[in-house]
Amino acid sequence: MKEYSVINTRVPRVDGRAKATGKARYADDLSMPDMLYGALLQSPVAHARIRKIDTSKAKKLPGVKDVVTAQEAGAVKFGVSPARYDETIFCIDKARYVGDEIAAVAAVDLETALEAAALIEVEYEELPVVLDPFEAIKEGAPVIHEDFPNNIGAEVHQEFGDVEEALKTCDLVRTDKFVNKKQDGAFLEPQACLAFYDPGRGLTLYSSTQAPHYVQRTLAMVLGLPIGKVRVAQPCVGGGFGPKASASTLELTTSLMAIRTGRPVKMAFTREQVFWHSRARHQFFHELTTGVKKDGTLVALKNTCYLDGGAYSSFGIATVYYAGSLLGAPYRLPNMKYDGYRIYTNKPANGAQRGHGGVAARAAWEQQLDIIAADLGMDPIEFRLKNIMQRGDITCNDFNMSSLGMKECLEAVRSGSGWDKKKGKLPRGKGIGVACGFFVSGAGFPIYRSETFHSTAVIKLSEDGGTVNLYTPAAEIGQGSDTVLTQIAAEALGVRYGDVKVSSGDTDFGVDLGAYSSRQTLMSGHAVKQAAEEARRQVLEVLSEQLNIPVEEMDIKDGLVLFKKEGVDFSALRTRYIKEHRGWTDPPSGKHFTFVEAARLAYLARGTIVGTGAYKPGELGGKYKGAAVGTSPAYGCSAQVVEVTVDMETGQVTVDKMTDAHDCGFAINRTNVEGQMQGSLSMGLGEALFEEVKFDGGGRVANPTLGEYRIPTCLDMPNVETIIIESNEPNGPFGAKEVGEGAIMPTIPAILNAVYDATGVRINELPVTSERVFDRLKEEKERRKEV
């Protein structure tokens, strides 16, 4: 393999110091002179017609500068997919969930804003509430959106091969049901934003978002501003995991009030509001039928899924597709049928969350595959290996595995965990389980129909030659894209890591679709690499002219210009550089001509040196309806082995150890790759064992706090052994592809399979609380008594 200087290393994060010392500034830390504070009024009821809104008392409160309702905000619809724009800034005729936004206030301080919001009087005519998706599709159920009288907001029917016929040829066919629970993103930083408006320069919004570009487009569309007059920029962002990947009423209202008042306005969610706004993982009800041959060959899969969508579509159109399309692979499966239904209910809208649409499906299927392996008398790893896909394989739904280290991952966790010594040999109460999974490395298409590039980048060399400025609109949300893109720029240009200064997450820098679908390392990485190569070419061209050496006979590495031939005399250029910089410290010396000297001379010859890059995926597979959801330039994959202890008297599950192998194509930053693996595992462990957003009968979130919505603490996380597999993806920059989401796929089913190994009971409903395990153990005991 080629020798690299900056990539494939463990350089520290560019933002590490600021974050560790508390100097990093997040949206709620920002403040401006004359700034107003915003507060929202949200519906206390889950379904109601809005009869009347009286804002007069709120307006009269001293210190209040603006009060807005649908009357002021207008009726422009927005959402995520243009096919399902079903939201307006504020409720117009109806409130559809507890938390639906009714009005907002801007005032001189937060106390006043909150007091004023509470003074707004709303007359609700309560309507029947429907919380259960299966109730919602019954004849005569309350209708949530007039356009969808049966409450089915989206449905998908796909078939590849012929599943019914194929099932007839199988030796073993099993049907199982599975259900997860509605999740919360539980990012550390609740959404917050600050907007200000200048009639000449337009609107600026600083927001805690994963997708500045989509927010920019939505703001322009809904507020009726030219796109060029809307700038969206990120301060530091404290995590997103999906729910921050689209524009929200928080951002729209804050902007609206900034425009109306002419003053900066800041507004932030409380933790409760994060739960109400939600847009996190759906609840999925899967029924899977899988057929195999005696020898373990997978033949067919039939997948039916009902999704509890909540009150609006959000990312749900993509979700309902993903819940089907992310099965099949990483196994060679010739026949697959999917029927999916996304149903409106009077609950906070569900959207995208790490492993978008595929996590529950994966958990359901990998557990079923484990049962099938046991029924066939095969080791679960052998069974998987028998069907495993490899580089170059194409799935029945046309996903091209242009690289795929799935087999390598599975073999790595098998030996890394000591599987062969443990499986089937552990005492009761101890168990080991395995699972696999894969994920896209960037959605193949933008969420709106367009031929736009997905990522652009600009590199500008400072005129003195000493600094490489990287301007990328890509979104750093804590996952480390600033670091990885800095490394890519440095490597491609040939300078040191510290020579590159990255600025990111600003729509003024260009177009980048944002931090979702695990796309930025591959897509933004390509754009940055191209921009760096372009800048490098220009510098070398000038050198070539001045030294009379062909460009091909020069290279730049570690900040030095390397000549292929010995004895190049660059002393005249060095003298020129030193003369230019009389009085400056550190005149260049030594036997190598430096990049700094070369970049300065390039500027003197050509003016400012700027390189640009732009990326969009090439032609992708799939001509069928919905092929846009799942086709990707590359796919990452993971295998995990989990070891658990189950307390057979209380049912309590302890995860003792996790061994995880992930194929990220090529690790630009090894520490970041491991960080994503660990983070995915912890999120998966939380969903498997603890996390569930609960509701009372009126549709109010019953546990909108991080006390009662339990994400794992560090004491719940076991030691994780992370194994990086590198399959060199041909479509990725330097061979890199995703790690951010694929790594969560196997976690839940590996835990479920380990719990089964320990106890002999299968759990088909998350989370695996001690009470649920206890009940299943009791049932099993009673069943055995009867037999």
Next chain:
Amino acid sequence: MHLLPKFDYYEPRDIGEACKLLSQLKGSARIIAGGTDLLVNMKKGLLAPRSLVGIGKIPGISEIEPVNGGISIGAHLIIQKLVEFDLIRKKLSVLSRAASVLGSPLVRNRATIGGNIVNARPAADLPPPLIAMGARVRLKSRRQEREVPLDRFFRGPGETVIKPGEILTHIVIDALPPFTGGDYIKLMHRRSLEIAIVAVASRITLDGPDGVIRDGRIILSSVAPKAIRAVRAEKALIGERPSEGLFEHAGQIAATECTPIDDIRGGAGYRCSMVGVLTKRTLSGALREAKGQ
């Protein structure tokens, strides 16, 4: 958004001044210790006292001291100290065990033992081991000072016998008889930052290293409006030779003595079953300690 309501703040320098202040402010004042319960409730709008009286500057109520073979614990002691102090770990290990599973390091470094008691939540971690060990609380007001056994202190969720104007100053535990041991187990969803699904504290005293059980206490928490004693299960132990079978039997009785509810943390049926398991296990733990193992 939850903002703290406005209030006046006082910081008396000694217990006398504090008592005087409380009696002057009558019902409009609240004592604030670590604030980990009080401020949360104030932010939620459940409480809006006009004044808060901080007791952090009062000398003599934040110490752990041996007295006549027993132990006196100042009410203002932060809970982390119960985890760390040798005297507690050696003589009242059941209390330090309970303290070590309360909240998180952040909470343990602010919250006080007094606040945990006076707050009177049905799932609070410190009352069960304290009741098991026969603790009394010392209450001081402007006019008098009195001691109340902790198992007669609680009346229901958030309700105690403390009167307005009274300050809890000390928790007193008399010398424990020889061959006494205790244990506390808190069943939690996750490992930290948890309110108990069910918790049980047990204590037994043997009449000799291999003797019969002379005295036994079983305190059930999170299964009734306040921590309760499983009286019939306790009776079943007295005079018996300790054994797994006996403890299992006591657990089965205890499971019938609680009145849990279904709530967001767990179902009533599961809680009853767990009372049985945890009673058995804590009795075994207490036995090991009583035998000095």
